[in-house]
Every structure is written in C-alpha cells, then in structure tokens.
Amino acid sequence: MRFAPAAAALSLALVVTSSVGWAGQKAPSPRAAVLIAEGQSALAAGDTQGAIDAFEAALAVDPAHTPIFLRLAEAARADQLQGKAITYYREALNRDPRNLAAIAGEGEALVEKGAVEKAKGNLAKLESLCGASCPETQVLSARIAAGPPVRIQTAEATMPDTSVTQSN
Template structure:
C-alpha cells in the first residue's frame, strides 16, 4: 500500500517516455515511397511529360507532405506550364519546411520576377546573398534580372503619355 503512489508515478513516467519514442519519424526522415514517386516524376519531366510529372509529384506529397524536394520539383513543373503564381505557392510550402533552402528561394525569386513581383523577389535575393557562402553567380544573375525587370516596368509606365486634346471635334449634322 505504501508503494502504490510511487509505483503509479513510475508507471506513468515509463508510459510517457515510451510514447515519445513511438510518436513518429524525424522531420528529415522522408517516406521511401514518397522519394520513389518523386523520382518517377523527375523521370517523366525529363521525358517532357509535364502533366504526368505533376501527377507523380502530387502523389509523392500525398504520401509524405514533408517531402520538400517534391514541392520544389512541383513548382518547377508548374513553371514550365507558365503558372508562376502556383509555383510561388509551392516554393512557399518548401520554405515552410526549410526556410534556408537556397533552391526554393532562388526558384521563388525567379517566379516572382516573371510574375512582376519585383520587391518580394529582391527580399529573396537578399536572403540568398546572406546564405551564399562561396560561388554566388546565380544570385548575381537573379539580382540583375530583378533590376532589368524593374527598369522595364518603369519604362512601360513612362512610355505611355496621355495628351489631352481640345480642338477639332466633328460636328454632328442635325
């Protein structure tokens, strides 16, 4: 009787410890089936079958939604279809899993530039420059592309000059 509170406390402690080990996989432990589906999607994309690749990537994400590489691959596939807004969203999903993923940051910046969202793209480029340790030529190319895109949009806005005209208005016949 006098050992029962200690026994109950010990059993609860052991139950808590054992349930922590059963709770699941580590964040970087991706389901092997999801990885195999991702590879099938990559093979389909290389063969030029974009729709099939997207189907494989969707299945890979359904099997394991923590598969960051599948999000990045899906974003690349939808960009090939010209769907930059969707690509930005898939890159965002990848960045929620790993905020310092340089592939996702760069891809999202490219999609943002293509969509015309220059300021958010510049924020990604700044983050990439901060993360870049050695060769940053790709980051510099992105920065140049963002600069050219912003100059182009400014030129388009200033190229159209509306001149009000007052003068000869054709008279209507009664």
C-alpha cells in the same frame, strides 16, 4: 558538485537535440522516391501534367519530405503557373526558412510574374545567407538583370476597333 552529473546530462541532451535539428533532410520513403523519379522523368520529357501528378502522389505518400514542394514548384513554373509555383516555394520556406533553392526559385517565379522588386528582396535574403558567390544568388541575380519575359500578345487577345469611320 551535486549538480555536475545533472548538468552534464542536460548539456548532452542539448547537444544531441541540436545536432538532430542540423542533421539535414531525411530521405523520402521508397514509394515516394519512385514517384519523384517518375515525376522528374516526365518533367524532362516535357509532360508537366504527368510530372505534377507524380509529385502530388509522392507528397501524399510522404508529406514530410519538403523537397517534393520544390519539384512541384518547378513543374508548375514549366507549365507557366508562376502563382502556383510561388505557393509551393512558400510552403517549402514555411518548413525550412533557410532553404536556398526555395528562396531562389520563388525569386525567379516572381521575376517571371513581373514582380521584380519582390524578387530583389529574395536576392537580398540569399546574399545575407550565402553571399554573392553562391550559385543560387548568381542565378537569381542574372534572372533579375534579364527582367521579366516579354509577353506575346495573340490576335485573340486584341479586340478590333469597332468604331465606324465614314469614307468619302
């Protein structure tokens, strides 16, 4: 009986602590929110470097806001920098391992880079977390089915045959 008040207080502390952990993502600071909005509008206008600059400034203002990494990865993918995008997705996953958008985005960037087998690992992780019917799983599955994009080889990338042939 003497332990009942202590046990009740301890269980209350555990409930409050666990509910704070599951409360979700906090909102960004007001200055970071303005920079994120600037970055989104720049990305929508096709200005990927302007978007990256705005997102990096938002990250400097509010380094604890994980969704900024997802925005940076999206801008890097739009700029054809899949390796950099994967780095941003992995940073988001280090902060929140169950972030479905980061898992799916990393998988899509892997497919764009040609690493389809690694992307299938991300698909399996998504299916175990949210099932086959969740939007992230369906988008990544469709991207894997489509395969990596065809790389267009330019004339500058092809070296001409330098061997000399004798004509008769």
